[in-house]
Amino acid sequence: MKCRKCGGRASLELRRHNAAFCSAHFLEFFRKQVAEAIHKHRMFTRDETVLVAVSGGKDSLALWDVLIEDGYRTAGLYLDLGIFDYSRESREKCEAFAAARGQTLHVERVADAVGAPIPDVQKVTRRPTCSACGLSKRYLMNRTALERGYAVVATGHNLDDEAATLFGSVMHWQTDALPRQSPALAATHPKLVRRVKPLYRLSELETAAYAFLRRIDYIVEECPFAKGATSIAHKEVLNRLEETSPGAKHNFLFGFLDKARPAFERAEPVALQECTVCGQATTGTLCAFCKLADQVKQRISDAASTGRNTA
């Protein structure tokens, strides 16, 4: 297979684009896709410092790398979920990445904020692990950005992530979730920072190839709690569709963004106020994260009391 641009040996075939590229021209293609995403959705400017949420995986480290290479001012944020060796190893990858490039990396421990590491949150609340984890990550990304003065948080969500999320929302007709699915979410409240996804035009295969070709040392092992996750099942369905119909995921997501999403937008914006406990933006009086943290702390306290009484 030959590179579409130079005729040299191809490193990667992109069936949805009916093209193949050598390593150098694939990296050029990748950077152009990120630049197009940033430009089209006015994600951030070169005057802003972008807080990149990194997990140690291929997507977020590829994103951080491409932004640094393009000359953007960045800092990283690693959220330590407390998931055994997986968190230890992923944190080490992020720290090594930041140190090698002379970048600032902020580290926040979820256990400090919610009262327990993610595995214990699942045990005491019976809430699905990925649900508590996602809620905690979104909350802490926003809070850290606000506290440290970053106007924008960038995440490594790719085309496959976005297509799978859209698939899940449509499967359950979660019409409230559909208008929130966007490559760029504006700061609609003084306590919300802008959230952007500069990799939304690139597939998971492409972000993995970029990370490999750029010699980024990322954690290949899957999160131990991801096995059996609904999002994985949705990705598998979409991958089978993509195999027989290249471009299916792209058409599904981009068709939604271009044609359908506006139909689900509300005429009136959702009214937001400040959480009475933490001051973060919420639709109620107490935000979902504070409710979760309350629940965790209460149940851990109850369990400790029961343990003492029975001892």
Add this chain to the structure above:
Amino acid sequence: MKVILRNPKREVAVTGTRRVKELLIELDILPGTVLVIRGDELLTSDAVVGNDDVLEVRPVMSGGSAGASA
């Protein structure tokens, strides 16, 4: 050839020469879900691999929570 698979990490031995696409079909792996790595190069589906090769078949799928992608 030796083929290194992930999640969980394991190795399988495959004999003979074939294209990457055929190898992945034998291993019941969708081509668009993995990188096929030989040394420091990525292989496309039409690349021919043989007995002396050591390949890593690295999955690209990540998932779970919706807060911050991998």
